[in-house]
Every structure is written in C-alpha cells, then in structure tokens.
Amino acid sequence: MFGEAVVRAPTSEAGHVATVVVNFFGFLTILSNLSAALVLVIAGIRGLRTHRDPSPEPAWLATALMCVSTYMIVTGLVCNLLLRSISIDGVSDVWTNDVLHLVAPLALLVDVMFAPQWRALPWRALAVAAAFSILWVLYTLIRAEFVVSPQTGEP
Numbered sequence: 001m002f003g004e005a006v007v008r009a010p011t012s013e014a015g016h017v018a019t020v021v022v023n024f025f026g027f028l029t030i031l032s033n034l035s036a037a038l039v040l041v042i043a044g045i046r047g048l049r050t051h052r053d054p055s056p057e058p059a060w061l062a063t064a065l066m067c068v069s070t071y072m073i074v075t076g077l078v079c080n081l082l083l084r085s086i087s088i089d090g091v092s093d094v095w096t097n098d099v100l101h102l103v104a105p106l107a108l109l110v111d112v113m114f115a116p117q118w119r120a121l122p123w124r125a126l127a128v129a130a131a132f133s134i135l136w137v138l139y140t141l142i143r144a145e146f147v148v149s150p151q152t153g154e155p
Contacts, residue, residue, distance in 0.1 A: 026143060028136060029079070029100050032071035036108060039064045062119040067129045069108045074133075076105025 043061060079101035
C-alpha cells in the first residue's frame, strides 16, 4: 500500500511516496532538528516534573542531549561554512532555512556553553554520537546512487 501511493510528478520515481519520504528524511538537517526537538521536549517534561530535584539528569538523557547538540552544531557549521552560497530555490524559503541551519544550532550551542549543570558523561558516550554520524555518512554514500529529484525525477 505505502509503495503504491503516487504524488503528482513528471516521472513515476519522483512521485513515489516512499522515494519522497526517504529523500526528505535523508538530510542530516531534518534528522538532527527532529531528534533535537524530541529530546528537548523529553528533557523539558522531565524538568517540569522534577524541577525541585537538584540531581542531574539521568545518563541516558544526558547522552541524548549531548548527541543532538553535536548533530545540531555540526549541521549549523557545515551549512553556514560550506553550503551558505548554494541556492535553495524551490526547496525551502529563507526563514525556514535560517531556523533549521542557524537559529536551532545556535540555541543548542548556547545550551552546551551555558547550561546550569555540567552533564557528567562517561567517555563511551562519545561512541554513541559517533555511531550515528558514521552510520548516516555510510547510508548517504550508499544511497547517493539511487537518489532522484522529487520535482524532476532526475538523478
């Protein structure tokens, strides 16, 4: 059922819903912003529930915050240092681009720099952040041969 749904597009590959979804979620910007939003909501809910508890957050939450902060800061750096001059006509508007690539990464950077408590993590937590990054790079390199434009169907 999912693979048979088609969006209007010039070619069958470009209009294939699964292709459009995989292309959309293949961007580190989308993955990092969605994961950051999810982890920040979880941390916010935990903070509201335990606002009088002076103990630091659990290791799993601190690790998740470290991971999404890393991904967001990398997203911001790569986009603003390497990709800023590339035109995004037809993909998104300037406001959306600035929020996803500048405002949100800066917010996470400010959190890392000025958080009220240091998040004490074991060194192995770095492996968790690195694992996702390495898997994303491998996925992107393998997927590159199969990506088509949703607008034109061209590789």
